[in-house]
Amino acid sequence: MDQQTLAQVSDLLVWGATTAFTFALVAWTIELSRVAEAAQKASAPRARELVAAGGAPVARDAAVAPAAPVPTGRSRAEGIARSTTLVGLVILLAGVVTRGLAAGRWPTANMYEFAVVGVLVAVAVLTVVQRRRTIAFLAVLVMGIAVLGLALALLVFHVQADAVQPALQSYWLVLHVGVAIIATGVFTVAFGTAVLQVLRDARATGRSHLTTPWRGGDGLRRWLAPLAVTGPRFAWLEQVPDARRLEALSFRLNAVAFVLWTFTLIGGAIWAEHAWGRYWGWDPKEVGTFVAWVVYAAYLHARTTRGWSGRRAAYFVYVGYAVVLANFTVVNLFVDGKHSYSGL
Amino acid sequence: MVTYRPEGLDDAFTRGDGDVVGASATAPRPGAPDPGLPALGLVGWLRWAWRQLTSMRVALLLLMLLAVAAVPGTVFPQRPQDPAAVVEYLDEHPGAGLWLDRLGFFDVYTSVWFSAIYLLLFVSLVGCILPRTRVHLAALRGRPPRTPRRLARFPARGEGASADPPQAVAERAAVVLRRGASWLPFVPSYRVDVHDEGAGTWSVSAERGYLRETGNLLFHLALVGLLVSVATGQMLHFRGQAIVVQGTGFANVQAGYDTFERGAAFDPADLEPFTLRLDEFESRFDPQTLQSRDFTAYVTVTEPGEEPQARTIKVNHPVTAGDAKVYLQGNGYAPQVTVHDGAGELAFSGAVPFLPEDEVYTSRGVIKVPDVSAGQDQVGLVGYLLPTAEEWVPGWWRSADPQPTDPMLVLSVWRGNLGLDTGVPQNVYRLDESRMEKVTDDAGEDVTLYVRPGETVDLPDGLGTFTFEELPRFVALDLRHDPALLGVLVFAVLAFLGLAASLFAPRRRLWLRLAPAGGDAAVGTVVDAAGLARGDDVGLQPELDRVVAEVLGRQATSSATGATTGTATGTATATATGTATGTPADRPDRDDEVPDPAPGPGGV
Numbered sequence: 001m002d003q004q005t006l007a008q009v010s011d012l013l014v015w016g017a018t019t020a021f022t023f024a025l026v027a028w029t030i031e032l033s034r035v036a037e038a039a040q041k042a043s044a045p046r047a048r049e050l051v052a053a054g055g056a057p058v059a060r061d062a063a064v065a066p067a068a069p070v071p072t073g074r075s076r077a078e079g080i081a082r083s084t085t086l087v088g089l090v091i092l093l094a095g096v097v098t099r100g101l102a103a104g105r106w107p108t109a110n111m112y113e114f115a116v117v118g119v120l121v122a123v124a125v126l127t128v129v130q131r132r133r134t135i136a137f138l139a140v141l142v143m144g145i146a147v148l149g150l151a152l153a154l155l156v157f158h159v160q161a162d163a164v165q166p167a168l169q170s171y172w173l174v175l176h177v178g179v180a181i182i183a184t185g186v187f188t189v190a191f192g193t194a195v196l197q198v199l200r201d202a203r204a205t206g207r208s209h210l211t212t213p214w215r216g217g218d219g220l221r222r223w224l225a226p227l228a229v230t231g232p233r234f235a236w237l238e239q240v241p242d243a244r245r246l247e248a249l250s251f252r253l254n255a256v257a258f259v260l261w262t263f264t265l266i267g268g269a270i271w272a273e274h275a276w277g278r279y280w281g282w283d284p285k286e287v288g289t290f291v292a293w294v295v296y297a298a299y300l301h302a303r304t305t306r307g308w309s310g311r312r313a314a315y316f317v318y319v320g321y322a323v324v325l326a327n328f329t330v331v332n333l334f335v336d337g338k339h340s341y342s343g344l
Numbered sequence: 345m346v347t348y349r350p351e352g353l354d355d356a357f358t359r360g361d362g363d364v365v366g367a368s369a370t371a372p373r374p375g376a377p378d379p380g381l382p383a384l385g386l387v388g389w390l391r392w393a394w395r396q397l398t399s400m401r402v403a404l405l406l407l408m409l410l411a412v413a414a415v416p417g418t419v420f421p422q423r424p425q426d427p428a429a430v431v432e433y434l435d436e437h438p439g440a441g442l443w444l445d446r447l448g449f450f451d452v453y454t455s456v457w458f459s460a461i462y463l464l465l466f467v468s469l470v471g472c473i474l475p476r477t478r479v480h481l482a483a484l485r486g487r488p489p490r491t492p493r494r495l496a497r498f499p500a501r502g503e504g505a506s507a508d509p510p511q512a513v514a515e516r517a518a519v520v521l522r523r524g525a526s527w528l529p530f531v532p533s534y535r536v537d538v539h540d541e542g543a544g545t546w547s548v549s550a551e552r553g554y555l556r557e558t559g560n561l562l563f564h565l566a567l568v569g570l571l572v573s574v575a576t577g578q579m580l581h582f583r584g585q586a587i588v589v590q591g592t593g594f595a596n597v598q599a600g601y602d603t604f605e606r607g608a609a610f611d612p613a614d615l616e617p618f619t620l621r622l623d624e625f626e627s628r629f630d631p632q633t634l635q636s637r638d639f640t641a642y643v644t645v646t647e648p649g650e651e652p653q654a655r656t657i658k659v660n661h662p663v664t665a666g667d668a669k670v671y672l673q674g675n676g677y678a679p680q681v682t683v684h685d686g687a688g689e690l691a692f693s694g695a696v697p698f699l700p701e702d703e704v705y706t707s708r709g710v711i712k713v714p715d716v717s718a719g720q721d722q723v724g725l726v727g728y729l730l731p732t733a734e735e736w737v738p739g740w741w742r743s744a745d746p747q748p749t750d751p752m753l754v755l756s757v758w759r760g761n762l763g764l765d766t767g768v769p770q771n772v773y774r775l776d777e778s779r780m781e782k783v784t785d786d787a788g789e790d791v792t793l794y795v796r797p798g799e800t801v802d803l804p805d806g807l808g809t810f811t812f813e814e815l816p817r818f819v820a821l822d823l824r825h826d827p828a829l830l831g832v833l834v835f836a837v838l839a840f841l842g843l844a845a846s847l848f849a850p851r852r853r854l855w856l857r858l859a860p861a862g863g864d865a866a867v868g869t870v871v872d873a874a875g876l877a878r879g880d881d882v883g884l885q886p887e888l889d890r891v892v893a894e895v896l897g898r899q900a901t902s903s904a905t906g907a908t909t910g911t912a913t914g915t916a917t918a919t920a921t922g923t924a925t926g927t928p929a930d931r932p933d934r935d936d937e938v939p940d941p942a943p944g945p946g947g948v
């Protein structure tokens with residue numbers, strides 16, 4: 001097969017993976033709503049009991065019964081979701097490998113490849129995290145980001161598979177960019193976990209701004225009220241691990257990703273020293289990486305500071321992840337700098 | 345509630361925080377607007393300020409400030425990176441631009457406020473790391489804490505029975521615990537003490553993971569080292585750019601550079617006077633996309649007192665000459681031209697670098713002809729070099745390829761005074777048009793010259809003749825000297841290793857109590873074991889299970905039932921106590937509190 005055909009095969013495979021992930025996303029969403037329904041049925045009588053006993057229903061509920069009786073065994077939706085995820089993962093891997101073969105180099109040289117490989121890593125991490133415990137919400141979130149990422153990659157970032165310019169001809173393309181992608185993938189799952197942690201915590205504490213009247217715009221509030229995290233729509237939250245475990249999981253993922261990010265930062269500086277003649281020059285991409293690094297360092301400190309641990313620390317994860325994403329999209333597309341390798 | 349406070353972790357930096365019950369409850373908090381407090385002297389306030397500065401909360405604040413303060417540097421053009429863009433911005437926004445400039449927004453990273461934030465951060469860091477280091481050094485010589493009386497409350501639990509007497513089991517446990525990991529057999533994993541508790545009961549206490557705190561301290565101290573190295577480099581460095589045309593040379597003296605910049609402590613007289621000559625330059629482009637694929641500069645370097653040496657410079661592969669690294673940063677064409685003036689005298693001869701502006705090397709340049717015979721106007725020729733000229737619309741030329749397959753110069757002609765003698769430094773790539781006029785033909789049209797290599801054309805208005813001799817290449821070289829580079833690298837790597845250790849090295853304590861089984865037989869031992877870790881540690885229970893299994897001489901598989909029981913009870917107990925008493929109000933510093941119970945089977 002010549003290079004061009006190979007490149008086309010690669011594109012087709014990536015489209016295939018996108019399709020598989022879309023199916024998986026739908027299946028995970030169905031699974032999520034199924035869990036939610038089951039949880040609602042399970043929690044409704046229990047809540048009534050507790051109210052009768054004079055307790056605050058939701059708070060007690062979360063504190064004493066973190067593992068409410070769940071329908072055990074895997075549902076059909078979950079089976080489909082898991083297998084389509086896996087199939088998509090394998091196809092995507094094949095797509096990445098063929099891309100590398102077509103270009104004759106490691107496939108991490110432009111935005112398209114970065115996005116595709118980043119999605120690959122995020123879904124792989126998701127699969128590992130889900131190995132022992134199914135967290136449908138996390139899957140929905142990560143698969144949503146994955147499908148969006150792949151669609152963006154194919155429709156907006158796509159460039160021809162090709163060799164690269166002299167500045168990129170270095171083994172650091174593998175180390176620096178490769179590790180950056182893995183870090184981004186892990187940050188993605190960690191972000192999902194942090195979102196889940198805060199939702200879970202909010203439900204456990206049982207307070208929602210959407211249930212108490214607002215001084216202004218109460219119509220809007222009533223319209224949004226069904227979305228209240230304490231409402232029945234979020235009953236499935238009682239099936240996920242409690243907030244402290246999610247926090248622990250999010251921390252573990254963030255810690256791994258942070259170390260990888262540190263490597264990315266140092267590796268980038270070493271490469272810049274070779275390629276551009278200085279290890280640090282406050283190039284927009286360097287600034288973005290630095291800011292994300294500092295925000296995640298702040299997250300680690302917040303975790304160990306009293307009054308900032310738990311839910312507040314999770315907000316740092318949101319900020320950090322937003323910076324990581326902006327560093328990839330905004331800086332590549334809209335800011336001039338030395339990192340203009342998107343090929344767009 | 346059990347609190348785990350490894351020495352050196354608890355107070356060293358929570359002390360000033362006003363957070364931790366023990367330390368700060370006794371220390372007065374000068375900041376609190378408590379009317380009952382005695383007036384503080386200057387020393388008191390200073391001490392208070394120092395405590396605040398070295399507190400975790402202020403460190404957090406400074407970190408976030410640093411992140412925010414770094415952002416404007418990507419929003420506004422920065423002088424060190426792109427001075428022209430700053431000028432342009434100031435032109436477009438005269439009012440706001442002036443203020444932004446005063447406030448340092450065009451040079452964020454050396455501005456007073458940015459510097460203040462990171463310097464404060466580092467002061468805070470040193471202030472909180474030094475005492476911690478002292479405490480940790482003491483802890484490194486300490487012994488594991490004695491076995492607590494009750495083991496039932498700990499998050500990881502194990503139990504079992506042995507036919508051997510307690511002392512023998514205790515000694516075996518000590519051996520098992522001291523043995524290093526299978527891949528690091530000679531580094532003991534636990535520090536172990538064996539205690540005789542009397543009445544035939546023995547116990548073993550073990551602790552591991554000093555590396556965690558060591559790593560943390562190493563990381564923070566390495567950051568300080570990094571900052572100092574970078575600053576040293578700033579003082580001692582120089583950097584310059586030189587454009588070298590094929591066949592000509594460059595001498596490493598300050599005057600040889602087109603731009604030169606140095607740290608305050610570098611003396612230009614210390615430049616090593618090597619010379620470098622560009623022999624040949626090769627470039628390769630993708631034939632379809634015309635993107636660059638390879639640049640190679642073949643140079644001859646002559647160090648003082650040594651034989652000339654042939655070297656090659658590529659992107660990503662600088663060479664070292666003198667004490668500088670030489671980087672290939674750019675390349676282009678430098679048309680070799682000759683101009684004779686109206687009197688027939690040689691007015692100019694030389695290679696003039698034209699700067700490429702796009703992928704196909706459409707290159708812009710200016711040829712200034714000052715040395716004309718007396719009484720004649722000076723001449724300026726402005727325009728483009730097209731490496732592969734192509735007439736795409738009649739009268740309009742463009743370049744079709746970056747390689748010089750059919751080069752052509754397209755120039756307009758100016759006459760007048762070049763302004764070279766005004767004393768104002770001139771940009772060699774710009775023509776100062778203020779005292780010059782464009783030459784037009786009889787019809788009033790601008791005159792444009794189209795010249796290919798080897799051709800000679802007449803300049804209009806009898807200004808002389810212009811010859812395009814040939815088309816050598818030039819390279820733009822960056823030369824850089826920074827003696828602190830190794831220091832920067834070493835401290836960065838140390839910081840990385842320290843970080844990994846501080847995040848991944850588990851810090852654990854294990855205890856085993858070995859009591860004689862059933863009085864009269866006097867042989868046999870009941871084993872009771874517990875474990876505690878700092879932070880969330882999923883590996884704690886498995887490790888305890890492994891240790892108990894090995895101590896009892898069981899295979900890991902045959903111990904499965906025992907271990908599982910242990911897990912189940914342990915989890916249950918810890919969950920109950922943890923949730924019942926662990927209200928947020930009485931929680932100590934997060935990482936020092938009882939960690940989450942290790943999740944049972946099927947846990948996260």
Ligand code: HEM
Pocket residue numbers: 297300301304357398399400401403465466468469470472473560564567843846847935
């Ligand atoms: C340049 C500024 C700083 C940076 C980039 C930084 C970065 C980090 C990072 C990445 C960690 C994670 C390692 C871990 O969690 O064990 C950490 C931990 C830590 N930092 Fe910093 N830090 C800075 C300043 C400070 C300051 C000023 C303090 C003291 C007020 C401090 C105290 C700590 C402590 C106590 C830990 C350990 C937390 C733990 O035990 O888990 N750091 N730091």
